[in-house]
Amino acid sequence: MILYSFRRCPYAMRARLALRYSGCAVEIREVSLKAKPAEMLALSPKGTVPVLSVQGQVLEESLEIMRWALAQHDPQDWLLRADAAAAEQAETLIARNDSTFKLQLNHYKYAERYPAHSREAYRALAEDILGDLDARLAQRDYLLAEHPSLADAALLPFIRQFAGVEPAWFAQAPYPHLRRWLQGWLDSTLFTAIMAR
Numbered sequence: 001m002i003l004y005s006f007r008r009c010p011y012a013m014r015a016r017l018a019l020r021y022s023g024c025a026v027e028i029r030e031v032s033l034k035a036k037p038a039e040m041l042a043l044s045p046k047g048t049v050p051v052l053s054v055q056g057q058v059l060e061e062s063l064e065i066m067r068w069a070l071a072q073h074d075p076q077d078w079l080l081r082a083d084a085a086a087a088e089q090a091e092t093l094i095a096r097n098d099s100t101f102k103l104q105l106n107h108y109k110y111a112e113r114y115p116a117h118s119r120e121a122y123r124a125l126a127e128d129i130l131g132d133l134d135a136r137l138a139q140r141d142y143l144l145a146e147h148p149s150l151a152d153a154a155l156l157p158f159i160r161q162f163a164g165v166e167p168a169w170f171a172q173a174p175y176p177h178l179r180r181w182l183q184g185w186l187d188s189t190l191f192t193a194i195m196a197r
Contacts, residue, residue, distance in 0.1 A: 001026045003065075004040040004051040006033060007195065010157030011062035015050040016194040017153045018066035022073040026052070063094065066150060076147045086144045090151035093143065097155050101129050105158060109165050123169070126162065130175050133159070137177035141184070156185050 003019065003026045005012040019026050031040060036047050044051040044060045052059040052068070059065045070079050080087040104126040111119035133155075136143050143151050159182055163170040170179070185191050 001052070001054045003028050004031050004037070004044075004049050004053075005029065006031050006049045007197070009049055010161055011048075012050040013157040013194065014154050015052065015062045015065040015069075017156070017190065018069040018078070018150075019052075020194050021076075021078070021153070021190055022069040024069050024072055063098075063154065066154065070150065077145075078148060078150045078153065080145060080149050083145065086149070089144055090149055093151045094154045096129065097158055101126060101158060104129070105162050109161065119166075123166070130162075130173070130178060133181075134175040134178040137181045141181070143181075152181075152185070156182070156191075160186065 001024060003012075003015065005016060005028050007013075007030060016028065029037070029040075031037060031049055033049075040049075040051055041047055043053055043058045046060065048060075050060075050062055050065055052065045054068075059068055067079075074081075080090060104122065107114045107117070107122040108119060108126060111117075111122055114122070133143065140146055142148050143155070159178065163179075163182060173179075
């Protein structure tokens with residue numbers, strides 16, 4: 001089992017989280033985005049990470065890799081099989097993250113590329129989502145249950161990236177529960193393991 005990855009890519013990060021959590025024995029091959037390996041491009045001509053090659057099967061999307069890993073072993077019920085309504089909410093949160101929030105994050109992080117508005121204006125556009133997540137986390141330690149779920153792991157790398165754009169602002173922003181949640185993940189042995197060089 002081989003995962004083609006890039007350490008700082010949020011999509012690759014969440015794939016590594018699920019693979020590590022589920023105990024899948026995977027060889028991680030760090031990819032240089034400027035010199036993508038021919039063997040990866042042969043498996044996945046689109047040339048983006050993550051790419052998982054397992055038993056003749058090629059998985060090219062991070063969520064697909066996460067769900068595959070959790071189908072192998074999911075000891076804490078990240079898929080929320082015991083709560084269909086929460087599982088449906090997880091899909092909604094992930095879809096919003098991967099569309100609306102990802103676009104807002106790109107504009108915020110790379111504001112100089114989008115001169116129509118200031119970085120502050122782009123940041124403000126994302127605050128509805130940050131506020132919603134913070135409100136959810138005011139009720140419990142994780143987004144949808146008393147334990148981590150697919151949604152927590154899928155959103156984590158993007159919230160981490162958002163927090164890193166202006167760390168001083170994020171440290172005093174009115175989202176204490178989101179900060180606690182993020183820090184808990186960053187301090188976890190699971191996250192530390194998947195970020196090891």
